[in-house]
Every structure is written in C-alpha cells, then in structure tokens.
Amino acid sequence: MWNWLRQIKDSITQKTTGLMRMQFWRDAVEDIYSDNPPHQPVATELWRAVKRHNLTKMWFMKIIDEREKNLDDRPYRNIQELETYAENTQSALLYLTLETLGVKDIHADHAASHIGKAQGIVTCLRATPYHCTRQKVFLPMDICMLHGVSQEDFIRGKQEKNVRDVIYDIASQAHIHLEHARSFSKKVPVKAYPAFFCTVALDDYLYNIRKVDFNIFHPSLQKKSTLLPLYLYIRSWKKTY
Numbered sequence: 001m002w003n004w005l006r007q008i009k010d011s012i013t014q015k016t017t018g019l020m021r022m023q024f025w026r027d028a029v030e031d032i033y034s035d036n037p038p039h040q041p042v043a044t045e046l047w048r049a050v051k052r053h054n055l056t057k058m059w060f061m062k063i064i065d066e067r068e069k070n071l072d073d074r075p076y077r078n079i080q081e082l083e084t085y086a087e088n089t090q091s092a093l094l095y096l097t098l099e100t101l102g103v104k105d106i107h108a109d110h111a112a113s114h115i116g117k118a119q120g121i122v123t124c125l126r127a128t129p130y131h132c133t134r135q136k137v138f139l140p141m142d143i144c145m146l147h148g149v150s151q152e153d154f155i156r157g158k159q160e161k162n163v164r165d166v167i168y169d170i171a172s173q174a175h176i177h178l179e180h181a182r183s184f185s186k187k188v189p190v191k192a193y194p195a196f197f198c199t200v201a202l203d204d205y206l207y208n209i210r211k212v213d214f215n216i217f218h219p220s221l222q223k224k225s226t227l228l229p230l231y232l233y234i235r236s237w238k239k240t241y
Helices: 002-011 015-033 041-053 057-069 079-100 106-133 141-146 151-155 161-183 190-196 199-211 228-238
Strands: none
Touching: 015 041, 015 057, 041 079, 057 079, 079 106, 079 161, 079 190, 106 151, 106 161, 106 190, 106 199, 141 161, 161 199, 199 228
16 A cells, blocks of 8 residues: 555556545545455455455545545655654555564654654655656755755756755755654564664765765765664664664
C-alpha cells in the first residue's frame, strides 16, 4: 500500500485522478476494518496483516490524508511543514512496523517519531535533483529565503555557497532528529530495533552529502552504496540504530 500511495503523485497528470486513487485506498482501509476487504491483492494482504497484528487504523488514515494533501505541487513553507508531512507518513509507517513487531513502548514511539522525520527530510533532499529536472522544487521556502536562494537557482543546478548553505541547514535538521532518537536508545526495547535499521541508509546519505560539501547535485549522491548491506549487518550485530 505504501508503494502504491508513494507512486500516485508521480504517475498522474491531473490532481483529480490522484484524489480518486486516494479515495480508493481510504475506502479500502474502511472496508478492511469492517472485515470486508476489496478483491485487490495488496488490500487482501493488508487485511491479513491487520487481523494478525491488530494494526491501528489511524496510522493508515494519516498516511493517506497526508499523501492527498501532498498532491499539490508546491514547496513546503517551512521546515516544520516538512516535518509534519514526515511525521504523518514516514513516522506513521514506523508506528505500524512497531505494532507488527509487537512493540508497545513510549520510548520506541518517540524514537520512531524522530527517525521518521529524519527520513522524510532526507527523502526530500535525495529527490531534489530529480524534481529539478521536472522544473519543481519542494525544499522549505523559509530556509531558501534565509539564504537568498530561489527555486530557479535549484532548477538551473547552481552550486554556489548560498545554495549549499540551504542544503546544509536542511540536512542538519535530519541529523538532529537522528541524534535525538539515539539519545535515549537504552530505553528502547531491543525488539524494536529492526524497525529503525532504515537509519543505516540515512546516515550513509548524510555522510556522503557532507563529503561533497552539501552539493546536492553531485553525481556520487545518485549512486547506490554497495556497502549498505555490510553497514546494516554491523548495526544489527551491535544491536544499535
């Protein structure tokens, strides 16, 4: 379901089509929780997962509602708006993952909130070069204005210091969320750690963008890291996130 929702925005040319697809999933979730799932493979598997793990309906609805709002092609007004979007999508997905793992813990939820926000911010950064090729920029406007950077600067692929300063500020916010999530890791049940191994990819991207001095358009940032599986194994072996 997550992948279906994620792909809707990029696969439509009219907002009305996207709204119809979102409504399909909203109705599907309602039917799933009424024990009458639609005859659709993803919905059927989702119904089984809900029955097996007693998943919370609210998180699914938050994801759908936030994705629907995001159909509007406009940049985030500020970093807080981006964090709200991340909380209602990425963090909500982590809450569901914790439920699937059988974890009900306030510290795990707190960590999921911050990791989800970090993931949302990093996803926005990673997608920026792609969006720029489509003449679109979604980076927080307040940070762009603070450094005197326009959307056109990104679309043209400029790499001046003020452009890199925008990326630095946004990436720093993701780093802060990750550090905060780790500050109370000893209070988080080890059983919850598998839900948070996405931090491996987040750390890798933040390290790489720092290495190229926050040049969001550097070709190396578009390459897959062949060492990610090793980093994931090490993180799992050390029982950390």
